[in-house]
Amino acid sequence: MQMAYRTGVRRGTVALWCAVLVGLACVALSATIAPQSYAAAPGRVELIVLRKPRLAAGERRALRQRAGADFVRSLRIPEAEIVSVPAGRAQAALGELRSDPTVSLAVVDAAIEPAATTTGDPSFGALWALVNPGGPGATFDADVDAPGAWAVATGKGVVVAVVDTGTESTHPDLRRQYAINPAESGNGRESNGIDDDGNGLVDDWRGWDFVDDDNNPATTLLGHGVHVLGTIVAANGNGIGISGIAPDARALPVRVIGDDNRGSWSVLLEATEAVASAGARVVNLSLGGPADPLLGQLFAQIAARHPSTLFVAAAGNSDLNLDIGENVYPCEAPASNVLCVGASTSNDTRALFSNYGSRSVDLFAPGSGILSTALGGRYDSLDGTSMAVPFASGAAALLFSKDPSLSGKQAREDLIAHVEVRSGMISVSGGRLDAATALHSPNAHLGHGRPTVRSARVLVSSRCTTRRPRCRRAASLRATGGNGASALTYSVTRRNRSGAVVAVTHRTVQLRRSTATTTRLPVRLPAGAYRISIRTSGVNGRSKAAVRSFTVRP
Known part of the structure; x- marks a missing residue:
């Protein structure tokens, strides 16, 4: 299963590779794992057995007989x-x-089923x-400040494996977003019935x-x-639908949940091993x-065998x-790259349905009223931690794209x-995913100190006169960096004639150490009232935020 995947798309074809988002249910949340054995014959229970290495075939048969x-x-x-x-002899x-x-490990092969599902309304x-x-x-x-x-x-x-219910290769926002297995494509290899790359999966x-x-996933x-x-890879700037958080990454779809909304742990473990061995840097679960x-523990062993991959x-x-x-x-698998x-x-609060834990949950990401691609070339809004995971997976893909040398542990x-x-987001981090700060800041694992960052000021100037009615009304921001690398992110909004809030501009700039930096908004500002959100971020996540209002007069 050692191979490299191309992230481009061949002309005239829609290509994917292997790995689907193992999302569980067809609707939103994550799946639960039932205690009963999965897919066993009536009156039987199936077990996953992990043997010690180099056990001969005869020894394996004797073990099963005992x-x-x-x-x-x-x-x-x-x-x-x-x-x-037999079910009566399982224990x-x-x-x-x-x-x-x-024997290293033996456990009942449990079933994976969908949890409760809710359909959100994209009212925000x-x-x-x-x-x-x-x-x-x-x-x-x-x-997440994409x-x-x-x-x-x-x-x-970057290739992101999505282990889930399957994909729709013809969706207009996804059809060019899949990864290609070069060892099984071209010159008719897609359907030659031969395992060209020797990984046990034909074509x-x-x-x-x-x-x-x-x-066909x-x-x-x-x-x-x-x-x-x-949410991860929907095409950006194509005039259709939405954009994923990592639109230039490529998806590796794998189907592990059947049409009955059920799957097994053994299949999940197999698929995870397969996509990580295939070179996926991120596995979305x-x-x-x-x-x-x-x-x-079994899952953690797979994660440990693939330290360059982040499992989300x-x-x-x-x-x-x-x-x-x-x-x-x-x-909660005990692995540093999960x-x-x-x-x-x-509203920047924990979703009421979401699990939490200061030691168990690492961070939060948007997962309520999330609009994304749906079957039939459509779009739909869903809720759930299933919807939050792909934002973190996409942010990890951005990190790996910026620095391919990162390990899964370092990306985490x-x-x-x-x-x-954010208060109320009880987790290891205590907060919500911020992709921009993660991308603009030096890597946390390098151990840089935390700088102080001063709040920015909004400066509005107008050179307009009655003789120059269409002149440029300028607004600028001024901020000072601290003892380490810092970034200034700002977003400007206004209300249109119907009272709806609309975005004017959004940008991130770097602040020099202990030096005042002034940046001019790259837009013309018609007369009116504006609101600007300013966030200055330093190494290891320290940040200051402020919201200011200003008016551009006629």
Whole structure:
């Protein structure tokens, strides 16, 4: 499975690679993992068994016989297989397997099911999560500041695997956004029936369906994965629909949830191993739920084998403090390159459904009333931590695009260190994702000190006279950097004739150390009242914010 994926698109084709957002349900939230065995025959329970390395075939058969287990299939995970036992002997078989010195781990193969779902109404504006202009029911600048991040990177050269319900390759906002497996494409290799790259997946040029075990990860019933895909990579500037947070990254779709809204942990683990081995730098996992901690350990082992990849997972939608309650996996898998994401609202508060925890959840991201791509070439608004995860995945793609040498652990640390701290967002970081500050700041893992940053001043000047009625009315900002690198982000809004809040301009500039910097707004300002949100950010996430009003007179 060692191969490199191209992030371009061949002329005349729609190409994907393997990896779909494992989002769980077709609607919004993340999935829960049921305790019963998944897909086993009636009266049987299936177990995941992880053996010690270099166990001979005869030794494996003897091990199964001692436990009274029948072989079902091997997993695409080193030394792992599925075995089946009578339901009445499941606990005894687990005890036998776990006591055997040749077994590393044995656990029931649990089912993945969708959690409760809600459909949001996009009442706060189409893409408030990227740029939030404020207004009724929304807080100005309560966003991830995508335009500020795009000044540094847009995701070019990065593959994001989306492990989910499947994709729609013909959606006009997605059809050119998929990664290509070059080893399985060109000269008829897409359909030659040969495993050209030797990874065990035949003709996997556009992703893989781990449910039906074929090379077409498309779905016509469950749009959860399509929604997640759009939030990450929907095309930018094409005059259609929306824009993803990392529009120049490419998606690797993988289907692990069937049309019955169910999947298994064994399939999830297989798919995660496959896309990480294929070179995906980010794996989006908009799914999860309470599960046996041993399954979390299995996931952590996969993450540890792929240190250059960041695995981004949903915290869940049960309004629980995960520090004192049940464990949610894969979000809480004990690995330094797994990022656990809760959901925030357009008012910069924790979404009431989102799980939280000062040790369990890493950060929050927009997850309420999120507009994105939907089946049938449409768009829809959904709620859930499933919707928050792709914003963090996209921000990670921007980081890897800026600095490909980052490890998954370092990318996680950078995103955590550069949040906008908000009360009520109980998490490791204590705040909401801020992609612009993460992209503009030196990497947190380098250990730079925290600078002080002085608030900016708004200076408005007008050279207009009755003889020059169409002159430029200028506004400028003045701010001073502190003891380290700093950035100044500002957003200007006004109200139109109908009273709606509209964005005028949004930009991020760098501040020099201990030097006053003046920046002029790059727009003409007609007479009227304006509101400007200013945020100055330093290394490791320290920031100051202010909102000012000013008037340009006729």
